[in-house]
Amino acid sequence: MGRATDQDVHSAFVEYRASPDDKCLSVQCIYCHQIRAKNTSRQKQHLLECLGLRNHPSSQVNQSPSQPPPPRPESSSSDVAGYGPAFSINGAANALDGATAALNGTPMQGRQSLPPTLNGSETPIRGQSAKPKPTPKLTPGGSNIPAPPLEDVHSAFVEFRANESDKCLSVQCIYCNQIRAKNTSRQRQHLLECPTYLNVMKDSIPANNLLHRFDEGEVARSLSLPQPAxxxxxxxxxxxxxxxxxxxxxxxxxxxxxxxxxxxxxxxxxxxxxxxxxxxxxxxxxxxxxxxxxxxxxxxxxxxxxxxxxxxxxxxxxxxxxxxxxxxxxxxxxxxxxxxxxxxxxxxxxxxxxxxxxxxxxxxxxxxxxxxxxxxxxxxxxxxx
Missing domain, CATH: 2.40.160.20 (Porin)
Structure with a gap:
């Protein structure tokens, strides 16, 4: 007996929790690496539009010769942002078998398709949190920009819910448009690594708005000092x-x-x-x-x-x-x-x-x-x- 459709959907995504204080799980598609909040209906819709799944070499395996894949309609309401017409989730179920095999240890090129944010030496087990890589408190370039206060973190992201059935909010950075699950600590760390935000913060340092300024790379160019009261x-x-x-x-x-x-x-x-x-x-x-x-x-x-x-x-x-x-x-x-x-x-x-x-x-x-x-x-x- 074939597996349920929802099980096929779940097998196409890797669950992880970026930090112990995250209340909501995130998932990453093993085909296109897109990250989103865990939500079955949205994951199912994503697979209908996933270019990575359509182009995956294992997408046609395990299909019965007597049951060819259903034809794609010429136009569909599922067309999104020029990705082309959607195909049936029943047809995608067989393609997902290959993804399940990869997660269960079957050798496959898709091993390289595991989320880059996870530890490459281990595949997270469903229900367990993946161990995140330690993130630096400052930017890789050694910037002296301090960690933004809580109100600045919130104002730097736009909250949204993709559809009414979503239980968790997503956020989008107003500086670089990157989308992620809502989590204050991860949003703050993102700002410390966001080049656009860091450039804006440097420009907001009063000493950099004088007629003359220090050369790029000098500590005095990026050092934020308290203003006397x-x-x-x-x-x-x-x-x-x-x-x-x-x-x-x-x-x-x-x-x-x-x-x-x-x-x-x-x-x-x-x-x-x-x-x-x-x-x-x-x-x-x-x-x-x-x-x-x-x-x-x-x-x-x-x-x-x-x-x-x-x-x-x-x-x-x-x-x-x-x-x-x-x-x-x-x-x-x-x-x-x-x-x-x-x-x-x-x-x-x-x-x-x-x-x-x-x-x-x-x-x-x-x-x-x-x-x-x-x-x-x-x-x-x-x-x-």
């Missing part, structure tokens, strides 16, 4: 004495040297609050276009008992349109009305203390954005993360 850490308000004009700057031979001493002030932030100790100063240089070099240092005190004392030092620039800066420097009536977003008050801030409670401040970095008023400066300090 800025978090508002504390705000300082410092009261000022009137500025004292010293004269032309001897350090730069240009610009006007001014000395501005600090009356005091207050500060508050994430890690504490307190006051600004009187006596600090800003030794600044103002140039002809009213751009000003800032160089200040002063002492702040915390509200602890006993208090801690922290040295604050900053350097930076007050820059912007000439007419705006002229108002800030020379017109007391309008200086306090000029919005801070019309000029750039930017400084690098360093903190230093010997108090162990605030030792974490010594190795920190801050960028400050300030507002320059006639008798006060207000600075927001952003910690560089």
């Amino acid at each position: 800025l978090d508002l850490d504390f705000r300082m308000s410092v009261k000022l004495n009137p500025k004292v004009a010293i004269g032309s700057s001897t350090a730069t031979n240009s610009g006007q040297r001014n000395w501005i001493s600090f009356i005091g002030g207050q500060w508050a932030g994430r890690w504490g609050k307190g006051i600004v100790i009187p006596g600090g100063q800003d030794a600044q240089v103002t140039y002809k276009d009213f751009t000003t070099s800032l160089n200040a240092q002063y002492l702040i005190q915390t509200s602890d008992d006993p208090p801690a004392f922290i040295l604050v030092k900053y350097k930076g620039w007050l820059a912007g349109p000439r007419d705006v800066l002229e108002k800030v420097h020379t017109d007391p009536e309008e200086a306090d009305t000029v919005p801070a977003n019309q000029y750039k008050f930017r400084v690098n801030i360093e903190l230093e203390t010997g108090d162990e409670r605030y030792a974490f401040l010594t190795n920190g970095m801050w960028l400050g954005s300030g507002s320059r008023r006639v008798q006060e400066i207000v600075i927001d300090a952003y910690r560089v993360g």
Whole structure:
């Protein structure tokens, strides 16, 4: 008695599980090596359209001389993508006998037709998972592109179900159009080996979008570095004495040297609050276009008992349109009305203390954005993360 049609279909495919965490089996046609999710009806339909099966040398063996293969219709609704008319699954059953023999150990050239993704020395036994070859965590070319996060993995593939009876979803890579069974770990590994995706990722590295870039093959061309984050850490308000004009700057031979001493002030932030100790100063240089070099240092005190004392030092620039800066420097009536977003008050801030409670401040970095008023400066300090 001949075997059932479904058994013939199953014998034409090799089952395997690419990794232990795969919930769904995949199958690979032994004739054309196409991989798909395991589904009997789709496997049966595949055999109706498989060019590899039609051209296989054993496709006509075991056919009874008295029962010639059924004629192929001139046109059929089974024609798919120019593959030609489909033939009856009953006619294909005899051709599948040769495939079954190959899987059972009968010598046949089809031995070379086993899935290339499986271990070539062993044929997987139905119901057992094939041992996958270990896959590298990075690309064969040694790229330094990091493993993509989960949300990037999902966004790089389009999910679809070929027909309503499919129990498992398939996915297609939007970069290279490769289709595979849905599995997050395998999709992530695919991206690490997808040339198109890797090229896109390299182009997305900010350093590669500059006017000039490093040569191909250089580590600096493919190395992805974290972008520093800025978090508002504390705000300082410092009261000022009137500025004292010293004269032309001897350090730069240009610009006007001014000395501005600090009356005091207050500060508050994430890690504490307190006051600004009187006596600090800003030794600044103002140039002809009213751009000003800032160089200040002063002492702040915390509200602890006993208090801690922290040295604050900053350097930076007050820059912007000439007419705006002229108002800030020379017109007391309008200086306090000029919005801070019309000029750039930017400084690098360093903190230093010997108090162990605030030792974490010594190795920190801050960028400050300030507002320059006639008798006060207000600075927001952003910690560089």
